Amino acid sequence: MLRRLGLAALALATGCKLPTDRFEPTSDGGAAQGSGYDGNLDAGAARRCPTIAFAPARSIFRGAASAIAVGNIDTDSPDDIAVVSPGAGSAAGTLTLLHNTHGGTFSASGGLDGIGSDPRAVAIADLNHDGNRDIAVANYDDSTRTVQVFLSSPSSVGGFRASTSYPTRGNPSAIAVGDLFPTTGVDLAVTDENAGGFISVLVNNGSGGFGGVMPRQDIATEPEGTPRAIAAGNFDGGPLDLAVANHKTSTLNVLLGQGNGSYQLLPSVTLPETQPTSIAVADVDRDQRSDRLP
Numbered sequence: 001m002l003r004r005l006g007l008a009a010l011a012l013a014t015g016c017k018l019p020t021d022r023f024e025p026t027s028d029g030g031a032a033q034g035s036g037y038d039g040n041l042d043a044g045a046a047r048r049c050p051t052i053a054f055a056p057a058r059s060i061f062r063g064a065a066s067a068i069a070v071g072n073i074d075t076d077s078p079d080d081i082a083v084v085s086p087g088a089g090s091a092a093g094t095l096t097l098l099h100n101t102h103g104g105t106f107s108a109s110g111g112l113d114g115i116g117s118d119p120r121a122v123a124i125a126d127l128n129h130d131g132n133r134d135i136a137v138a139n140y141d142d143s144t145r146t147v148q149v150f151l152s153s154p155s156s157v158g159g160f161r162a163s164t165s166y167p168t169r170g171n172p173s174a175i176a177v178g179d180l181f182p183t184t185g186v187d188l189a190v191t192d193e194n195a196g197g198f199i200s201v202l203v204n205n206g207s208g209g210f211g212g213v214m215p216r217q218d219i220a221t222e223p224e225g226t227p228r229a230i231a232a233g234n235f236d237g238g239p240l241d242l243a244v245a246n247h248k249t250s251t252l253n254v255l256l257g258q259g260n261g262s263y264q265l266l267p268s269v270t271l272p273e274t275q276p277t278s279i280a281v282a283d284v285d286r287d288q289r290s291d292r293l294p
Contacts, residue, residue: 060098060106071124071133074099074158081106082135084119093119095137095150099158112160116144123175125186127151128208135160138172138190145171147190151208166202166210169218170195174278178232178240181261184213189242191227192218199227199244203261214261221253222246222268233281245276252276 065083073080078100087093093115098106116139127134132152139146146165153159170192180187185204192198198218205212221227225246235241239257246253250271255263 055104058104061096061108063094063096066093066119067121069122069124069135073097073124073133073135075132076100078102080158082122082124084115084122084137086119087117090117090143093117093139095119095122095135097158109158112150112163114163115139115148116146117141118144120173121175121190123177123188125177127186127204129185129206130154134208136175136177136188138168138175139165140171140173140193142171147172147175147188147202147210149208149210164209166216168192168200168216169198170200172200173228174230176230176232176242180232180240180242180257181214182239182259189230189232191230191244193226193228197221197223197225197227197246199230199242199255201261217261219255219263219265221255221265222249222251225249225251225253225268227253228277229279231279231281243279243281245271245279247275247277250274250276252279 061083063085065085067084069082070079073082080100081098083096083098085094085096095112095115097109097111099109101107115137118139118141119137120140121138123136124133126132127149128151130152134152135150137148139148146167148163148165150160150163153161168190171194172190173193174191176189177186179185180189180201181203184206187204188202188210190200192200198220201217201219202210203214203217204210221244226248227244228247229245231243232240233243235254236256239259241257242255242263244253244255250273251268252271253268254266256266257263
């Protein structure tokens with residue numbers, strides 16, 4: 001399975017094409033009999049797919065990071081990085097901004113204050129249509145259980161206003177962003193752990209606030225599934241959909257968006273991997289529809 005996903009990632013990163021028969025799984029995660037796949041690219045595939053090389057890795061952040069997000073925070077073109085870290089005990093966590101100084105180097109700015117002690121996810125998106133990137137943080141700890149939104153400051157490039165927090169049904173551990181209710185802007189969807197198998201969708205009011213146009217939508221997924229990861233994508237050619245990876249039951253739920261804030265829950269898919277913790281969405285096979293890589 002890892003080899004299949006590795007080749008899928010290679011094809012996705014380089015734009016090259018790999019034969020689809022080299023992605024047929026067997027029960028042990030390898031390739032189907034007769035596919036000719038031995039874990040290596042054949043000569044034809046090698047010609048189609050260039051070698052990828054990276055410079056040696058450099059550490060730009062030291063600490064107990066629990067999640068990162070990438071986006072153009074200070075509007076100067078190269079992408080920046082936001083990192084959330086848990087606090088010690090019940091102490092507040094931290095949100096550190098790493099500004100890209102060009103050439104692959106980063107400068108840490110002062111962190112944003114007041115987040116929960118156990119932030120599990122962070123997302124960067126323009127939530128209020130002002131052309132600047134805003135930040136959303138999922139606070140997992142029981143005393144908080146919120147999504148905390150920092151809107152960009154109109155008076156300071158790369159700066160942010162005081163945050164606003166929005167309660168969730170359970171302990172939020174992951175965030176997906178997208179136009180889930182197609183009239184109001186970028187919305188937020190979070191996993192709700194310890195809530196009996198739910199996710200929450202927070203609908204944007206058009207100015208970066210949540211809850212004014214439509215109350216929070218708590219959507220049932222798989223009972224006792226413990227949703228751990230979530231991603232937005234277009235799986236059927238219609239409105240934006242959601243994919244949810246359930247940690248406890250090792251299953252995947254797909255929720256097809258209906259365009260009005262409601263979702264059709266498809267039957268659960270059992271995953272070959274156990275206890276998934278993350279999920280990614282991309283059009284791996286170039287059919288104009290999103291695929292899931294849990």
